[in-house]
Amino acid sequence: MAEAATGARVGGGPGRPRRRLPRFSLAIPAWLLFILFFAIPVLLIVWYSFGYKPDIFRTISTDQLSFDRYAESFSSTFRSVFTGTLQISIIGTTLCLLIAFPFAYWLAVKVPSRWRGLLLGLTIVPFWTNFLVRTIGWLILLQPNGPLSGILQDVGLLAHPLDVLDTRAAVQLGVVYNYLPLMIFPLFVALDRLDPALREASKDLGANRWRTFRQVTLPLAMPGVIAGLLLVFIPLTGDYITATVLGGAKGNMVGALVASQFNTAQNWALGSAMAVILIIMILGTVAVFALIGLGVRALVRRSRRVELVGQPV
Amino acid sequence: MTDELEGVNILASRAAAQRITRRHFLAGSAVAMFSSSVLLAACGEDTQTGGGGGGGGGDVGTGEVEPQLNFFHWAEYDDPEVFKDFEKEFGTTTKIDIYASNEEAIAKLEASAGTSGYDLVIPTGVYIPQMVALDLLEEINLDAIPNFENVDPLYRDQDWDPGNKHSVCKDWGSTGWIYDKTLVSSEIHDWNDFLAVAEGEASGKTSVLDTPGNLTGIWFWANNIDWTTTNEDDLNACEDYIVNTLAPHVKAYDSYPGIALTEGKYALSHAWNGDARQGLLSTDEPDRYVWGLGAPVTELWMDNWCIVKGAQNVNAAHAWINYICDPQVSLKDLAYHGYNTGITGVQEEAEAAGFEFLDMVFFDDAQVETMDAGAVNEAQGRLVEIWNKAKAASGA
Numbered sequence: 001m002a003e004a005a006t007g008a009r010v011g012g013g014p015g016r017p018r019r020r021l022p023r024f025s026l027a028i029p030a031w032l033l034f035i036l037f038f039a040i041p042v043l044l045i046v047w048y049s050f051g052y053k054p055d056i057f058r059t060i061s062t063d064q065l066s067f068d069r070y071a072e073s074f075s076s077t078f079r080s081v082f083t084g085t086l087q088i089s090i091i092g093t094t095l096c097l098l099i100a101f102p103f104a105y106w107l108a109v110k111v112p113s114r115w116r117g118l119l120l121g122l123t124i125v126p127f128w129t130n131f132l133v134r135t136i137g138w139l140i141l142l143q144p145n146g147p148l149s150g151i152l153q154d155v156g157l158l159a160h161p162l163d164v165l166d167t168r169a170a171v172q173l174g175v176v177y178n179y180l181p182l183m184i185f186p187l188f189v190a191l192d193r194l195d196p197a198l199r200e201a202s203k204d205l206g207a208n209r210w211r212t213f214r215q216v217t218l219p220l221a222m223p224g225v226i227a228g229l230l231l232v233f234i235p236l237t238g239d240y241i242t243a244t245v246l247g248g249a250k251g252n253m254v255g256a257l258v259a260s261q262f263n264t265a266q267n268w269a270l271g272s273a274m275a276v277i278l279i280i281m282i283l284g285t286v287a288v289f290a291l292i293g294l295g296v297r298a299l300v301r302r303s304r305r306v307e308l309v310g311q312p313v
Numbered sequence: 314m315t316d317e318l319e320g321v322n323i324l325a326s327r328a329a330a331q332r333i334t335r336r337h338f339l340a341g342s343a344v345a346m347f348s349s350s351v352l353l354a355a356c357g358e359d360t361q362t363g364g365g366g367g368g369g370g371g372d373v374g375t376g377e378v379e380p381q382l383n384f385f386h387w388a389e390y391d392d393p394e395v396f397k398d399f400e401k402e403f404g405t406t407t408k409i410d411i412y413a414s415n416e417e418a419i420a421k422l423e424a425s426a427g428t429s430g431y432d433l434v435i436p437t438g439v440y441i442p443q444m445v446a447l448d449l450l451e452e453i454n455l456d457a458i459p460n461f462e463n464v465d466p467l468y469r470d471q472d473w474d475p476g477n478k479h480s481v482c483k484d485w486g487s488t489g490w491i492y493d494k495t496l497v498s499s500e501i502h503d504w505n506d507f508l509a510v511a512e513g514e515a516s517g518k519t520s521v522l523d524t525p526g527n528l529t530g531i532w533f534w535a536n537n538i539d540w541t542t543t544n545e546d547d548l549n550a551c552e553d554y555i556v557n558t559l560a561p562h563v564k565a566y567d568s569y570p571g572i573a574l575t576e577g578k579y580a581l582s583h584a585w586n587g588d589a590r591q592g593l594l595s596t597d598e599p600d601r602y603v604w605g606l607g608a609p610v611t612e613l614w615m616d617n618w619c620i621v622k623g624a625q626n627v628n629a630a631h632a633w634i635n636y637i638c639d640p641q642v643s644l645k646d647l648a649y650h651g652y653n654t655g656i657t658g659v660q661e662e663a664e665a666a667g668f669e670f671l672d673m674v675f676f677d678d679a680q681v682e683t684m685d686a687g688a689v690n691e692a693q694g695r696l697v698e699i700w701n702k703a704k705a706a707s708g709a
Contacts, residue, residue, distance in 0.1 A: 056693045057419050057447060077556065077705040106444060144577035161577050165566050248565035250517075251709025263525075264413060265701050266420035 008131065017053075042279075060268040069273035078257065078274070082281065085254040089237040090285075092175040096183040096232045097225070099176070104187035104224075108194070112254045118292065120188065123181050138174055141166065142246070166248025174242040176213035179235065183228040190224025191217070196203065216252045226293075237282050349563040356367065374457035374631030382629040385418060385431040385621065388569065391637075392649035399636055407630050414524045415440045416697060422449045427623030432630045438473045444490055445540035450479045451620040457631040460638035468655035470625060476577050480617035481672045483636050484587075487613055487676065487684055488527060489606040491589040496580035503608040504535035508559065510581055516562040518580035520573070523566035525696035526687065527612065528703060529555060531583065534610045540685065543692045552699045562707035571595075575602060587651035590673040594651075600660065604673055606680060613684035615655075647674070 049069055051062035072078070107119055126134055141148050142165045149162035164170050192219065202212040218225075240255030245254065254274060261271030314598040325443050344693045388411045396407045412418040415437050422429055422444075425536055436444060444450050455461050455477060461469075468482040482681050486606065490507050501507050508531065511519040526540070532551045533540040542548070570582035571592025584590070584608070593599040618634045620627065636642055649665060668674070676684075 044481050053694075056416065056689075056697065057423050057443060059424060078700045081705050081708050165578065247708070248567075249560075249563045249704065250705035252705065257705060260701070260704065264417050265697050266416055266699075267701075309657075 043273050045272045048268050051269040053267045053269055058138045059266045072270055073273045073277050081252050081257050082254055086174055089233055092172060092228055092236050093233045095176045098178050098280045100180060100183035100187055104184050104191055108188050108191035123184055133242055135242050139245055142170060166250055168251045170246040171243050171251035174246045175236050178242055179232045180232040186224040186227035190221045192222050216258055234282055238278060320373045322680045330698045343513060373454040374627050376628045378403045378405055378632045379626040379629045380405055382407045382626050382633060383430055384391055385434040386411055387435060390650055392646050395646050403632055404479055404530040419444060423447055429621060431621045432624040432626045434619050434621050435616050436619055438471055439618055439687055441473045441480055443689055449622050451622055451624055453620055458635040460635045463638050463640055463656050465655050465657045480619045482655040483616045483618050485615035486586045486652045487606060488585055488611050491574055491584050491604045492581040493603055494601055494603055501605055502533055508535055515581035516563055519562055520565045520567040520570040521563055521583040523568045525700035528700050529696050541688045541690055543690055548695050555699055556702045556706045563707045566704055585672045590651040590670045593670055597657050610683055613686045639679050
């Protein structure tokens with residue numbers, strides 16, 4: 001029956017109106033994926049965060065709901081890890097921007113176009129290797145009896161074996177390395193799309209290099225900068241692999257703390273509360289910086305408008 | 314029909330593509346999805362009924378050895394060669410997943426309610442009563458393990474598993490410390506010395522074991538308190554010391570620090586004897602390092618082969634336990650992990666074979682006198698909490 005019906009419809013003449021699926025059906029697979037693997041788990045986490053750990057061998061119970069886990073998460077011991085994480089992620093994101101911007105600019109503007117693809121490809125090469133493996137690569141490199149330590153001691157820069165592993169500095173280094181490409185790509189795309197004619201026009205109108213950069217290049221690259229900042233800041237703040245591998249006891253990050261609540265302490269309620277706080281912390285930080293950015297932009301625009309309107313022509 | 318196909322790019326011949334309409338495709342996917350969910354449901358049922366069938370005496374575990382054996386294991390705890398030999402002999406592939414603490418293993422088994430897919434787990438003895446109470450273990454059929462007679466009677470029939478109904482001794486060991494003489498000038502004779510050095514010379518270069526009981530045990534033993542205490546004042550004092558005093562000096566919570574220490578990562582490590590020994594075996598200058606057994610009191614732990622509730626490969630699991638209790642296999646495994654396997658005569662064989670650092674593997678009666686197996690009691694939740702807070706405090 002169904003076959004015949006289908007056949008009839010498919011074979012129907014041009015005069016018959018064709019039945020179409022609604023347009024949003026194109027997005028159904030993505031929506032399903034998001035709902036199943038993002039929305040539901042996040043809601044579960046939020047739900048669990050109000051629960052508690054009933055006994056040593058069971059992970060979660062939600063028959064009594066309370067905010068107690070949030071109170072625990074904000075205890076002084078855990079609060080220090082939260083502030084430490086924020087420090088690492090803000091410094092890390094800033095460093096990524098400072099390192100990636102000149103590189104992306106050079107790649108998009110200065111490098112002959114025939115080399116560009118190759119160089120961009122080379123920045124992707126680290127992504128061919130697993131994140132964990134790359135981080136373990138640093139672990140080997142930074143070991144007290146590892147290659148870097150040996151070289152630094154040989155050339156006399158260090159009197160003792162390198163002692164950077166299991167410190168916050170190692171984590172800082174690791175996250176900058178791990179997330180740098182995520183900053184380079186959007187910056188490169190933004191800068192690559194910039195019409196060179198705009199810079200030339202700026203020069204012709206008498207702007208020096210710095211002014212051209214500040215008033216032409218940078219504002220036009222802003223979407224790339226913002227995309228890069230978000231792409232780096234958000235996963236970096238929740239990262240736990242880098243902290244676990246390179247940080248030891250000193251370089252603890254919230255992500256590692258959440259993971260240890262789930263995996264080792266088996267306290268899913270406390271882990272969930274910490275995860276929710278982490279999410280709020282990330283959104284809050286992004287919101288604060290977005291507000292600052294908007295404020296700065298408003299100020300800049302206002303100052304410029306005054307200049308233009310105020311000058312009698 | 315052709316207009317239906319316009320704009321559709323498909324990796325099929327034109328003729329075949331014409332036969333595939335969108336509706337066919339969607340119907341096909343729906344069938345595929347439905348049938349896979351039925352399959353999944355069937356699998357679920359299968360594991361549950363399989364779970365009910367295992368355990369108990371008779372001929373359990375004596376049947377044909379299954380082609381697969383799944384371990385839920387501690388890291389680096391058996392010689393990879395032993396696994397290979399077993400695979401060759403029985404035509405069974407072995408797969409290992411690891412856990413870092415008994416708490417983790419138990420919680421995962423508990424959460425999966427008999428469908429974990431693991432066959433063997435290796436809990437520390439004191440955790441076994443709770444695991445039995447939570448119905449996480451199958452009974453072991455000792456008739457299927459003729460080599461059980463090789464297990465020294467000293468290590469059979471323990472308090473936590475009378476009659477070896479659920480477990481067979483894998484090996485046992487203790488806890489102490491190992492330090493680098495070139496970095497630590499003072500000598501360490503007991504836990505108080507250990508803590509003094511950790512706070513002093515080895516501050517920021519000390520590692521401690523990453524389990525709640527071991528971490529808090531240091532303080533209890535240093536202060537002559539039974540490490541099974543449930544006294545609130547003792548627990549508070551322990552938390553205060555560990556979190557506020559010790560934690561800031563800790564470089565890492567590392568359950569396997571032996572090799573890392575000899576690679577220069579730590580100056581002082583809190584370590585299990587076999588792991589400390591692996592460190593000494595891996596270095597060219599073992600004289601640089603000093604091993605000490607915990608004093609005045611230290612831990613005695615015994616890890617045991619147990620069959621997981623709902624295990625699918627019960628015969629292979631019994632075959633493995635029988636295999637590993639063979640004196641020659643046991644000796645080979647001991648050479649790798651460095652813990653006393655409790656097999657009769659293994660000490661003499663190890664001595665005859667000239668294994669190094671045997672004082673770190675076998676302990677004399679006077680030493681065993683100072684060891685305390687402890688217990689898992691209602692303070693355990695509190696110990697986990699202290700351990701958690703300590704880890705957070707170290708990062709501050």
